[in-house]
Amino acid sequence: MTALAVGLMSGTSLDGLDAALVRIVDQHDVELLAFRSREFEAAERSEIMLAISNGSARDLALLDVRLGELFADAALTLLESAGRKPAELSFVATHGQTVWHEPGVATLQLGNPAVIAERLGVRVVSDFRSRDVAAGGQGAPLVPIADVNLFGHADHGRALLNIGGMANVTWVPRRGLSDGVIAFDTGPGMAVIDAAVRELVSGMTFDAGGELASCGNCEGAVVSEVLDHPFFRQPPPKSTGREEFGVEIASSLIQRARSVRQGATVEDCLATAVEVTARSIAMAVGQWLPQAVGSDLVVSGGGARNSALMNSLAAKLSGWSVNSFDEEFFDGDAKEAVAFAYLGWLALAGKFGNVPGATGAKGPRILGSVTPS
Secondary structure: OOEEEEEEEEOOOOOEEEEEEEEEEEOOEEEEEEEEEEEOOHHHHHHHHHHHHHOOHHHHHHHHHHHHHHHHHHHHHHHHHHOOOHHHOOEEEEEEEEEEEEOOOEEEEEOOHHHHHHHHOOOEEEOOHHHHHHOOOOOOOOOHHHHHHHHOOOOOOEEEEEEOOEEEEEEEOEOOEOOOOEEEEEEEOOHHHHHHHHHHOOOOOOOHHHHHHHOOOOOHHHHHHHOOOHHHHOOOOOOOOOOOOOHHHHHHHHHHHHHHOOOOOHHHHHHHHHHHHHHHHHHHHHHHOOOOOOOEEEEEOHHHHOHHHHHHHHHHOOOOEEEEHHHHOOOHHHHHHHHHHHHHHHHHOOOOOOOHHHHOOOOOOOOOEEEOO
């Protein structure tokens, strides 16, 4: 069934809301028509982080409604900019904002779908992760189904790396072929780096382009200490979040860098945080992914715009052809919003949305709950 839909996404990086307008023709044909990203204001980001770290039931309930309003507004703004009306949509699919993710146990995303349905007058598909968790899975990563059907290479194996708040990678043997797919979170993406920026530089939320980190010297001993975390020794399938790699890890990294070497600068601390992400990704790729002849690695997400991180990755993955998702497909920042629109289409079509080999679920499941228009 051909559908016009909006996909909504807010990741663990807490940088803002992404909204993608897509046309879905069939299981292998999705077109991005328009995309907008709305940054969180400082007060909004603080509200979310406080709720994650120490929110009461009332705090979480109010934030759920507040985020629902923000998601609805993001969708309406996108439609207006594209010259479209809500009545033209078949559905809206929203990932929501993760406030808790305990792999294989529980996962919670806020952004009330009833509020979105009420404001747009359109049915909403949401809560994609819970069914996979109930089926014994990690509830993540969920983008691999889109990687397999939309972004894999037609002729050879391809790794698709997304560096958001966390970093995750999918190995696709061939486009449309789910047998042999490997997908998992590699560990921190930008979450530790951005948390370090916020702690070290007043008024800054991220290191644009990795300019500060590029001027620093990495403290290798500190990187090794962080990479001793048991998560990195676990085999796939596995997933993680800010509960493991967030503000606390960033603060500890800064303290250790400054204790190892007196006079360690802001730039040195950020270079160290970047190296944690780069080395953890390279370790995971080298240990768990096959490298067939002609295979390439396509990078998307906010980390793809951090030159310090990308330069370090390219040096560590010299055996791979490392390319930008933007060059192969469309704006890589839109990828996850497009993927969740696609997951919404699969749910409404009665098709499976998870890849059990990626999440560890007992089997394929239809994901998502539907809120009527």
